Amino acid sequence: MSRRITIDPITRLEGHGKIDVFLDGNGDVERAYLQVPEYRGFEKFCEGRAAEEMPTLTQKICGVCPTAHHIASVKALDDLFAVEPPPAAIKIRELMHNAFVFEDHLLHFFFLGGPDFLVGPEAPSAERNILGVIGKVGLEMGKKIIDIRERVRAVNGTISGGALYPVCGLPGGVSKPLTEQEKAEIAGVAEDAVGFAILALEIFRDKVLKDKRYAEWLTDDLFSHRTYYMGLVDSDGKVNFYDGKIRVVDPDGKVFVAFEVNDYLKHLEERVEPWSYMKMLYLKGIGWKGFVDGKDSGVYRVGPLARLNAADGMATPLAEAEYEKMFDLFSGKPVHNTLAYHWARLIEVLYAAERMVQLAKDEELTDAKVRNLPSQTPKEGFGVCEAPRGTLFHHYETDDRAIIEKLNLLVGTQNSAAAICMSIEKAACALIKGGKVSDSTRNIIEMAYRAYDPCLACATHWIEGKRAGMIHIYNHEQELIQVL
Amino acid sequence: MSKKQKIAFYWCSSCGGCEESVIDLGQDILKVAGAVEIVFWPVAMDFKYADLAAIHDNEIAVTLINGSIRTDEQEHMAKVLRKKSKLLMAHGSCAHLGGIVGLANFFEAAEVLGRSYKEVPSVHNPQGVLPQKKKVESGRELTLPGFHDTVRTLDQTVPVDYYIPGCPPTPELVKDAIMMVLEDRLPPRGSVLADRKALCETCPRRDSRPDKVKISALRRVYEIEWDPHRCFLDQGIICLGPATRGGCMARCIQANMPCRGCFGPTDNVLDQGAKCVSFLAAILDSTDEEELQTMAKAIPDPAGLFYRYSLPSSLLRRKVSIW
Amino acid sequence: MKGFEPKIVGFLCNWCSYEGADAAGRARKSYPANLRVVKVMCSGRTDPQFILQAFKVGADGVLILGCHPGDCHYKEGNLQTLKRYAVLKEMLPQLGIESERLRLDWISASEGDKFAQVVSDMVEQVRQLGPLVRPS
Ligand code: SF4
Ligand code: SF4
Ligand code: SF4
Ligand code: FES
Numbered sequence: 029m030s031r032r033i034t035i036d037p038i039t040r041l042e043g044h045g046k047i048d049v050f051l052d053g054n055g056d057v058e059r060a061y062l063q064v065p066e067y068r069g070f071e072k073f074c075e076g077r078a079a080e081e082m083p084t085l086t087q088k089i090c091g092v093c094p095t096a097h098h099i100a101s102v103k104a105l106d107d108l109f110a111v112e113p114p115p116a117a118i119k120i121r122e123l124m125h126n127a128f129v130f131e132d133h134l135l136h137f138f139f140l141g142g143p144d145f146l147v148g149p150e151a152p153s154a155e156r157n158i159l160g161v162i163g164k165v166g167l168e169m170g171k172k173i174i175d176i177r178e179r180v181r182a183v184n185g186t187i188s189g190g191a192l193y194p195v196c197g198l199p200g201g202v203s204k205p206l207t208e209q210e211k212a213e214i215a216g217v218a219e220d221a222v223g224f225a226i227l228a229l230e231i232f233r234d235k236v237l238k239d240k241r242y243a244e245w246l247t248d249d250l251f252s253h254r255t256y257y258m259g260l261v262d263s264d265g266k267v268n269f270y271d272g273k274i275r276v277v278d279p280d281g282k283v284f285v286a287f288e289v290n291d292y293l294k295h296l297e298e299r300v301e302p303w304s305y306m307k308m309l310y311l312k313g314i315g316w317k318g319f320v321d322g323k324d325s326g327v328y329r330v331g332p333l334a335r336l337n338a339a340d341g342m343a344t345p346l347a348e349a350e351y352e353k354m355f356d357l358f359s360g361k362p363v364h365n366t367l368a369y370h371w372a373r374l375i376e377v378l379y380a381a382e383r384m385v386q387l388a389k390d391e392e393l394t395d396a397k398v399r400n401l402p403s404q405t406p407k408e409g410f411g412v413c414e415a416p417r418g419t420l421f422h423h424y425e426t427d428d429r430a431i432i433e434k435l436n437l438l439v440g441t442q443n444s445a446a447a448i449c450m451s452i453e454k455a456a457c458a459l460i461k462g463g464k465v466s467d468s469t470r471n472i473i474e475m476a477y478r479a480y481d482p483c484l485a486c487a488t489h490w491i492e493g494k495r496a497g498m499i500h501i502y503n504h505e506q507e508l509i510q511v512l
Numbered sequence: 513m514s515k516k517q518k519i520a521f522y523w524c525s526s527c528g529g530c531e532e533s534v535i536d537l538g539q540d541i542l543k544v545a546g547a548v549e550i551v552f553w554p555v556a557m558d559f560k561y562a563d564l565a566a567i568h569d570n571e572i573a574v575t576l577i578n579g580s581i582r583t584d585e586q587e588h589m590a591k592v593l594r595k596k597s598k599l600l601m602a603h604g605s606c607a608h609l610g611g612i613v614g615l616a617n618f619f620e621a622a623e624v625l626g627r628s629y630k631e632v633p634s635v636h637n638p639q640g641v642l643p644q645k646k647k648v649e650s651g652r653e654l655t656l657p658g659f660h661d662t663v664r665t666l667d668q669t670v671p672v673d674y675y676i677p678g679c680p681p682t683p684e685l686v687k688d689a690i691m692m693v694l695e696d697r698l699p700p701r702g703s704v705l706a707d708r709k710a711l712c713e714t715c716p717r718r719d720s721r722p723d724k725v726k727i728s729a730l731r732r733v734y735e736i737e738w739d740p741h742r743c744f745l746d747q748g749i750i751c752l753g754p755a756t757r758g759g760c761m762a763r764c765i766q767a768n769m770p771c772r773g774c775f776g777p778t779d780n781v782l783d784q785g786a787k788c789v790s791f792l793a794a795i796l797d798s799t800d801e802e803e804l805q806t807m808a809k810a811i812p813d814p815a816g817l818f819y820r821y822s823l824p825s826s827l828l829r830r831k832v833s834i835w
Numbered sequence: 836m837k838g839f840e841p842k843i844v845g846f847l848c849n850w851c852s853y854e855g856a857d858a859a860g861r862a863r864k865s866y867p868a869n870l871r872v873v874k875v876m877c878s879g880r881t882d883p884q885f886i887l888q889a890f891k892v893g894a895d896g897v898l899i900l901g902c903h904p905g906d907c908h909y910k911e912g913n914l915q916t917l918k919r920y921a922v923l924k925e926m927l928p929q930l931g932i933e934s935e936r937l938r939l940d941w942i943s944a945s946e947g948d949k950f951a952q953v954v955s956d957m958v959e960q961v962r963q964l965g966p967l968v969r970p971s
Contacts, residue, residue, distance in 0.1 A: 081820075782884055
């Protein structure tokens with residue numbers, strides 16, 4: 029057994045998500061835990077606030093995906109006030125949401141997950157960041173990444189007041205129409221975004237799929253879990269980020285259930301683990317059977333791969349072609365390998381860009397009518413959208429002055445929380461044997477959960493887990509023997 | 513200067529948006545990164561806490577901390593970074609004023625936890641399990657940081673030298689704050705690094721704002737459509753511009769939405785909510801007590817609105833309790 | 836609440852109610868000793884921050900006394916106070932301070948009786964409410 033290393037007060041700190049690995053007497057993994065150490069309490073302190081403030085209040089759950097909360101919230105307000113927004117408003121919202129998914133996915137692929145694929149888990153930590161990625165893909169490409177992300181974020185600045193700070197959402201519409209000139213500019217950015225997405229997929233094929241080890245990992249059981257998958261689909265069964273029915277498929281790919289957002293309580297349930305502030309969601313119809321996969325376990329996953337697994341395809345031509353390619357390579361649906369999330373994410377990047385082009389060319393987009401005023405007395409409202417990391421639910425109850433009485437939120441990462449814990453444990457079990465832990469162990473364990481792009485900010489309505497802090501390893505006597 | 517100045521970023525109870533305000537410097541961040549040595553930035557770079565331990569006291573030229581303080585761990589980190597930094601800046605509304613999460617100060621900690629883990633309709637928790645500071649599971653001991661009863665600002669925890677306001681601040685303000693350190697042109701200690709005057713002074717709708725706004729009824733944003741060029745207040749829509757520091761480039765107004773006060777109060781105002789009471793009362797066009805009461809009742813959630821970003825830094829800091 | 840003596844902070848306008856308090860004193864009208872007086876040049880000078888500060892540092896109740904409408908030396912100072920009072924009454928309960936802990940009234944320099952009455956009423960009312968417990 030390794031010696032016990034002493035830990036000064038600083039290294040003892042957990043950071044914003046920590047992994048505890050417990051070894052048995054042989055030095056093999058007995059249990060691994062992903063803990064989220066903080067909690068903020070939006071479900072409580074939104075009580076008493078005015079409903080119309082929710083789109084800007086709840087977006088502070090997560091500074092990484094404020095737009096997703098803004099959209100889910102404003103849709104809940106439409107429902108609360110029973111008011112249908114005019115077509116231009118719906119298109120503006122969908123455009124801003126797709127622009128957001130595009131840049132957020134891109135940020136993840138190149139800045140956060142990319143280092144795993146493009147730089148490699150064995151590389152020194154000083155290189156495992158965006159600078160290392162730029163080293164791999166070239167400075168030109170590096171500049172392109174930063175540039176397209178900036179320009180797409182600027183689109184949301186135009187639409188919503190700021191990519192960091194969208195404020196345009198109102199029940200029944202948005203606060204500001206788009207001008208013809210803005211529309212033309214957005215269309216230009218959107219076209220370039222499609223071009224970039226194609227390039228990104230080429231990089232993926234070149235640097236990842238052609239790399240033998242990654243190709244193996246992509247099919248390796250180490251990164252695989254047979255779970256249910258959930259995502260929004262449109263009326264044709266295609267992936268949609270803004271609206272649709274919530275569809276769940278089973279581990280064999282058969283539709284298990286499809287429901288409207290206002291029925292979410294019939295189908296989803298969450299449990300509390302005393303060792304984490306993150307609640308875990310599972311399918312109510314099947315129930316919680318522990319941290320296990322398979323058809324009899326209520327564990328399900330959301331996010332890019334889950335959405336692609338749950339849907340029948342993509343609604344835009346280029347993305348649809350890529351969708352076919354991916355499932356062909358895996359010879360069928362659903363794909364259970366967690367590392368395929370990265371691929372699915374890039375296919376969604378392409379879809380988002382194509383969808384932006386469609387919307388930016390739509391006649392109705394610049395219609396001056398962007399609001400309908402509500403006339404109904406508010407009572408209860410449900411809103412849903414696909415956040416980059418998964419299905420996001422907002423549920424409000426108000427008094428007849430539209431003051432929030434009760435509020436409930438189910439957020440992206442929380443849906444996959446149980447599966448993320450399982451992925452970590454599986455990787456830890458496979459990699460830590462006889463008490464031996466190597467330096468790349470941490471990185472490979474991290475790869476297992478980083479594929480989900482877990483946003484622990486959302487999951488506890490708190491902090492983002494780009495660096496999920498430390499991995500703590502304990503021997504069978506509960507002594508901390510190593511911190512990775 | 514041959515040696516690069518050292519700089520650090522850290523987050524406490526934060527949504528990550530302030531971190532994005534740094535990442536959103538985009539191309540500029542490469543310039544800033546070229547001029548300084550980033551010694552600690554957990555969100556974006558691979559550092560371990562051990563790296564921080566190796567840094568000497570006062571070795572870091574400036575540390576920007578975002579997020580409010582709610583747990584033991586955050587408090588501890590704030591103290592450690594304070595010691596290691598010559599200058600400490602509160603980055604964003606949460607660190608500066610308590611921020612949106614500071615609205616939790618309207619409740620007791622137990623209510624806040626109970627709602628999420630026991631009451632919400634989606635949770636199945638018949639045993640009423642709550643996350644525990646210390647939990648032993650099959651002999652394995654797992655710990656979580658303790659959750660404080662009250663959300664605090666950074667300067668209620670450690671001394672703070674400067675404040676970068678906003679939820680989040682604009683990337684320009686963040687860059688400017690860093691450049692002020694590098695170029696040695698900081699204003700007096702304790703300054704808030706944005707405009708000194710109220711947002712109204714630089715608002716694009718300023719000219720449409722009459723000297724004395726007089727309104728006979730307040731409107732909620734979902735009740736009316738408004739003129740996108742005229743002062744919100746003059747149309748009966750509450751806009752906190754008069755009680756809010758300028759410097760945000762009127763982000764919300766540009767998007768045709770009223771200000772919600774994220775830049776905090778102007779210089780010399782201790783309590784943003786009190787200031788909101790004053791300016792809003794002044795525009796109510798009545799002298800009849802009953803009529804005034806009716807108008808005041810039309811303000812939905814006055815405390816939540818007036819202290820939207822600043823409850824922990826207000827005079828009372830939180831809802832007082834009567835036992 | 837046995838033995839509870841409420842602390843009341845009174846913001847009294849220099850021109851009227853402060854005189855009114857004097858008048859009450861001269862006429863040996865008895866009123867409770869619970870009142871701590873802050874003299875202001877006009878009730879309109881009572882910034883809401885002062886009121887919150889009073890609650891913060893120990894007041895169980897706050898009383899604002901100004902000139903009758905029409906009599907304010909600064910024309911409309913008291914009307915501003917009336918407006919702020921209306922808004923404060925809505926906000927304070929959300930902060931855990933019952934609206935009865937704040938009271939505004941008009942008292943002229945000659946109304947010593949009324950002064951004594953208002954103060955006594957206020958003390959009684961706050962006594963019923965009990966002490967304002969602040970977070971530590
Ligand atoms: S100030 Fe705003 S953006 Fe910054 S951490 Fe707080 S909530 Fe997020
Ligand atoms: S009140 Fe609002 S809209 Fe009017 S001038 Fe001030 S900031 Fe602008
Ligand atoms: S307008 Fe007000 S709420 Fe909006 S960014 Fe500026 S200070 Fe903040
Ligand atoms: S002078 Fe007495 S209230 Fe204004």
